[in-house]
Amino acid sequence: MIKVIGLTGGIASGKSTVVDFLISQGFRVIDADKVVHELQLPGGKLYQEILINFGTEFFDENKQLNRAKLGELVFSDDKAREKLAKLQNKIIREELYTRRDNLLTELSKMLQTENNNLTELSKKTVQNTVIFMDIPLLLEQHYDGFDEIWLIAVSENIQLERVMLRDNLSEKAAEARIAAQMSLTEKMKYADKVIDSSGTFEETQAQVLQALDTLK
Numbered sequence: 275m276i277k278v279i280g281l282t283g284g285i286a287s288g289k290s291t292v293v294d295f296l297i298s299q300g301f302r303v304i305d306a307d308k309v310v311h312e313l314q315l316p317g318g319k320l321y322q323e324i325l326i327n328f329g330t331e332f333f334d335e336n337k338q339l340n341r342a343k344l345g346e347l348v349f350s351d352d353k354a355r356e357k358l359a360k361l362q363n364k365i366i367r368e369e370l371y372t373r374r375d376n377l378l379t380e381l382s383k384m385l386q387t388e389n390n391n392l393t394e395l396s397k398k399t400v401q402n403t404v405i406f407m408d409i410p411l412l413l414e415q416h417y418d419g420f421d422e423i424w425l426i427a428v429s430e431n432i433q434l435e436r437v438m439l440r441d442n443l444s445e446k447a448a449e450a451r452i453a454a455q456m457s458l459t460e461k462m463k464y465a466d467k468v469i470d471s472s473g474t475f476e477e478t479q480a481q482v483l484q485a486l487d488t489l490k
């Protein structure tokens with residue numbers, strides 16, 4: 275059976291950094307933020323919806339969605355965020371589950387071929403028996419179907435610093451983005467494993483390796 279691990283955590287808690295590491299270790303990851311960005315490209319399933327409902331002022335001269343501008347609006351205006359959620363959530367959810375199912379089918383076929391060849395349980399096989407889904411709003415939006423949920427956690431003050439630094443935001447704007455999500459304390463209740471990314475990258479990676487070890 276192929277396990278599906280849900281990765282979640284607050285904004286700038288270190289999810290993408292953990293995802294990069296997992297990919298470097300040979301694991302397959304579905305990254306919800308990337309999927310959303312693809313769907314928001316011209317021709318994507320979300321593009322037209324946003325254009326019609328938010329207007330051309332949120333698009334640049336190359337007809338690309340100006341995500342920074344839309345982000346400014348939705349993280350400072352709850353009603354706008356709800357409106358965007360109504361337009362997008364169902365489509366995002368369907369797309370993520372479809373990609374998960376396709377990946378599970380692909381890996382099942384690969385595993386079957388390996389079994390048929392009677393190879394020993396190679397390192398690759400272990401990596402093919404787990405997939406990860408990085409979904410920032412996994413708990414807020416009640417995604418399900420996971421064998422485990424791993425929470426990437428970070429202390430509040432470091433999180434605020436990271437959001438301000440990475441996204442070049444004021445303290446107030448960064449606080450608004452953090453407040454748009456479930457608190458870390460609440461998320462802890464649902465986590466099977468917690469990876470604390472408040473330290474160095476090496477310390478985060480060591481915790482990921484430890485968590486991976488428990489899957490063998």
Ligand SMILES: CC(C)(COP(=O)(O)OP(=O)(O)OC[C@H]1O[C@@H](n2cnc3c(N)ncnc32)[C@H](O)[C@@H]1O)[C@@H](O)C(=O)NCCC(=O)NCCS
Nearest residue numbers: 284285286306307310341342344345348409410411454455
């Ligand atoms: C508002 C948008 C256009 C801003 O785009 P931008 O490129 O600036 O940010 P990005 O998409 O990389 O998101 C960064 C982080 O913000 C947080 N975040 C994004 N959307 C939301 C939201 N609606 N509520 C709370 N937090 C959010 C997540 O932690 C995410 O990892 C975009 O995030 C969006 O369309 N969000 C709604 C879709 C969604 O639910 N995304 C999360 C995937 S489950």
Ligand SMILES: Nc1ncnc2c1ncn2[C@@H]1O[C@H](COP(=O)(O)OP(=O)(O)OP(=O)(O)O)[C@@H](O)[C@H]1O
Nearest residue numbers: 285286287288289290291436440471473474475478
């Ligand atoms: N030990 C660490 N582990 C993870 N990230 C770290 C660490 N130290 C610093 N960072 C930094 O924290 C910032 C946020 O990390 P990252 O982009 O991985 O978060 P995220 O959870 O994917 O964010 P978002 O939800 O906004 O997409 C990055 O700039 C990253 O370089």
